[in-house]
Amino acid sequence: MSAWQAHLPVLQVIVPMLTAPLIILLRDRRLCWAATTLASLCSLAIAVALCIEVVSSHRVGYEMGSWPAPWGIELGVDAFSALLLLVVNGASALVLTGAFSSLDRDIDNERQPLFYAAWLLALAGLNGILVTADAFNIFVFMEISALASYIIVSAGPDRRVLPAVFKYLIMGTVGATFYLIGVGLIYLMTGTLNLADIELRIYEVADQRPIMVAAGFITIGLALKAAVFPLHQWLPNAYTFAPNAVTVFLAACATKVSLYILLRFNFYVFQPNLADHDIQFAYFLLPLSLLGILVASTVAMFEPSLKRLLAWSSVAQIGYITLGASLISIAGVTASLLHMFNHALAKAALFLAVACLGMSLRRLRLEDIGGVAKQMPWTMAAFVLAGLSLIGVPGTAGFVSKWYLITAVLESGAWGAALVAVIVVSSLMAVVYIWRVVEAAYFGNSEGEAAIGEAPLPLLFATWVAVALNFYFGLEASLPTGLAETAALILMGHLP
Amino acid sequence: MMTILEHYHYLVFAVILMTGFYAVMAKLNLVKKLIGLSLFQAAVFLLYISMGKVEGGTAPIFSDLIDVELYSNPLPQVLILTAIVVGISTTALGLGIIVRIKEAYGSIEEHEIQELDRK
Numbered sequence: 001m002s003a004w005q006a007h008l009p010v011l012q013v014i015v016p017m018l019t020a021p022l023i024i025l026l027r028d029r030r031l032c033w034a035a036t037t038l039a040s041l042c043s044l045a046i047a048v049a050l051c052i053e054v055v056s057s058h059r060v061g062y063e064m065g066s067w068p069a070p071w072g073i074e075l076g077v078d079a080f081s082a083l084l085l086l087v088v089n090g091a092s093a094l095v096l097t098g099a100f101s102s103l104d105r106d107i108d109n110e111r112q113p114l115f116y117a118a119w120l121l122a123l124a125g126l127n128g129i130l131v132t133a134d135a136f137n138i139f140v141f142m143e144i145s146a147l148a149s150y151i152i153v154s155a156g157p158d159r160r161v162l163p164a165v166f167k168y169l170i171m172g173t174v175g176a177t178f179y180l181i182g183v184g185l186i187y188l189m190t191g192t193l194n195l196a197d198i199e200l201r202i203y204e205v206a207d208q209r210p211i212m213v214a215a216g217f218i219t220i221g222l223a224l225k226a227a228v229f230p231l232h233q234w235l236p237n238a239y240t241f242a243p244n245a246v247t248v249f250l251a252a253c254a255t256k257v258s259l260y261i262l263l264r265f266n267f268y269v270f271q272p273n274l275a276d277h278d279i280q281f282a283y284f285l286l287p288l289s290l291l292g293i294l295v296a297s298t299v300a301m302f303e304p305s306l307k308r309l310l311a312w313s314s315v316a317q318i319g320y321i322t323l324g325a326s327l328i329s330i331a332g333v334t335a336s337l338l339h340m341f342n343h344a345l346a347k348a349a350l351f352l353a354v355a356c357l358g359m360s361l362r363r364l365r366l367e368d369i370g371g372v373a374k375q376m377p378w379t380m381a382a383f384v385l386a387g388l389s390l391i392g393v394p395g396t397a398g399f400v401s402k403w404y405l406i407t408a409v410l411e412s413g414a415w416g417a418a419l420v421a422v423i424v425v426s427s428l429m430a431v432v433y434i435w436r437v438v439e440a441a442y443f444g445n446s447e448g449e450a451a452i453g454e455a456p457l458p459l460l461f462a463t464w465v466a467v468a469l470n471f472y473f474g475l476e477a478s479l480p481t482g483l484a485e486t487a488a489l490i491l492m493g494h495l496p
Numbered sequence: 497m498m499t500i501l502e503h504y505h506y507l508v509f510a511v512i513l514m515t516g517f518y519a520v521m522a523k524l525n526l527v528k529k530l531i532g533l534s535l536f537q538a539a540v541f542l543l544y545i546s547m548g549k550v551e552g553g554t555a556p557i558f559s560d561l562i563d564v565e566l567y568s569n570p571l572p573q574v575l576i577l578t579a580i581v582v583g584i585s586t587t588a589l590g591l592g593i594i595v596r597i598k599e600a601y602g603s604i605e606e607h608e609i610q611e612l613d614r615k
Contacts, residue, residue, distance in 0.1 A: 136575055136578075139579075139582075140578055140582065143582045143585075143586070147582075147585055147586065147589055150589060150593075151589070154593060154596075159600040159601065160613055162593055162596050162597045162600055162601075163597060163606075163609050163610075163613070165593055166526060166590065166593050166594070166597065169586065169589065169590055169593065170520060170529060170533060170590075173533055173537070173586050174517075174520065174533070174536070177536060177537055177540055180540050180579065181513075181540055181543065184540065184543050184544050184547065184572075187547070187572070188547045
């Protein structure tokens with residue numbers, strides 16, 4: 001291994017983080033965009049390199065400042081983090097490549113350098129959460145990414161974005177502070193912050209009340225940040241009023257990275273050590289997942305605003321992810337992780353298509369997009385194909401993870417058939433809400449202004465790349481399934 | 497009863513935490529909400545700092561001049577230094593958003609803003 005290759009885990013954070021202040025110095029908005037995109041592409045290349053290394057060598061560790069693990073901060077990338085690094089960096093690079101025109105339309109010229117800097121900080125924070133193996137480090141990166149995402153969301157053109165961001169800030173901070181309380185109590189009892197070290201030492205004090213309280217605080221706090229139903233109140237408005245390109249980025253990554261910490265803590269640290277933790281975890285998460293899937297899908301069926309419709313669908317999809325995890329089986333966790341990857345693909349493609357629509361329509365309610373398919377055939381075709389992946393039609397990425405999920409649910413015992421019924425019903429609901437958009441766009445009549453024509457080429461290109469990836473990973477799913485299976489084995493304690 | 501008094505700093509932590517949390521949820525004025533959020537975070541700082549104190553321990557400075565066996569744990573204070581920075585950034589950003597809300601809506605009362613949005 002060459003010298004700089006050993007530093008890949010830390011470069012994953014440093015590249016976007018150090019580019020951010022440089023961007024502010026550049027001033028010119030095109031130059032800023034180019035530099036941001038370049039940094040994000042570099043970051044994606046690092047993620048791919050790390051992923052290749054993880055496949056061959058299982059885990060890539062890194063000691064910050066050469067201080068060994070329990071004393072110094074350790075970074076560690078395994079299959080679980082590699083899977084999400086691909087999602088986060090892939091989404092950021094894809095959106096930035098295509099979305100200059102969309103961002104230029106939404107954001108004032110003089111604010112753009114600051115906006116791009118905040119975007120890179122959000123990326124650095126998300127990457128940091130994924131590479132670090134230290135509980136307090138996770139908190140710091142969580143707040144870096146959260147503060148930066150409040151800023152990029154608040155760049156939205158509508159004034160209603162401001163109350164939405166304020167709500168997001170309050171709930172995000174409460175979630176992160178809950179996590180901080182939990183970590184504090186764990187530190188109080190074990191005297192360590194390194195995740196692997198906590199896992200070793202927590203066993204001796206596992207039956208004591210502070211540890212159980214800590215497990216509660218960490219789980220609830222992260223469920224709040226991950227928008228697990230019914231703690232999703234901040235999500236629909238934040239997604240709806242954010243700039244279109246920001247919605248793509250956040251919808252693909254932000255909640256999934258919080259779910260990453262939630263699963264990492266519950267499976268890696270608590271499950272093997274706390275008595276009955278798996279049962280409590282399942283009883284907590286399973287009903288919420290089912291309610292989330294059904295309620296959010298129902299709301300999406302009646303929602304008049306296009307972006308909010310897709311945001312509610314995201315809440316339902318988070319339900320699928322937590323449903324898989326709450327089965328506490330290898331098959332269930334695999335399905336859950338796979339759905340994180342595949343849902344990010346489908347939702348990114350859908351929101352990119354929405355960003356295309358946003359280029360020629362000012363308002364994006366269903367009544368405003370009537371007949372838009374005539375002026376924007378390529379955009380709407382992409383929306384339909386990505387919608388198929390969201391529904392889970394065979395041949396798309398969405399089908400692969402739903403197949404895994406249904407298989408895992410059927411193995412889970414007596415309740416299996418009822419859970420399958422919920423999944424099938426909610427997939428039918430997805431057909432309904434995607435169809436409402438399709439119906440309006442292909443067969444409706446516009447009451448307001450007509451679209452001026454097809455979206456700019458780079459944005460359309462990014463949208464079609466995302467759609468193509470949905471079909472590629474639907475037919476050739478070995479990379480995400482391989483990573484998800486290894487990650488599930490690690491989380492369930494069958495691999496170190 | 498004795499154990500409760502011995503651990504009074506946890507009581508202080510819990511009371512401040514819940515006071516802040518109550519303000520975040522119940523107050524309609526956005527600035528008051530943010531004050532509540534700051535209190536909420538400050539309580540957690542107290543939790544960390546009080547746990548690092550070792551009874552009879554001194555500041556963790558190595559020296560040949562004084563003969564000390566027992567030191568307090570400095571790590572929680574270092575952690576909280578970071579968390580304080582995070583807390584200040586959050587408050588600053590929150591206040592910034594409130595200023596923009598005031599400019600856009602002319603009000604910082606949550607129910608009035610909702611009323612304006614409904615129109």
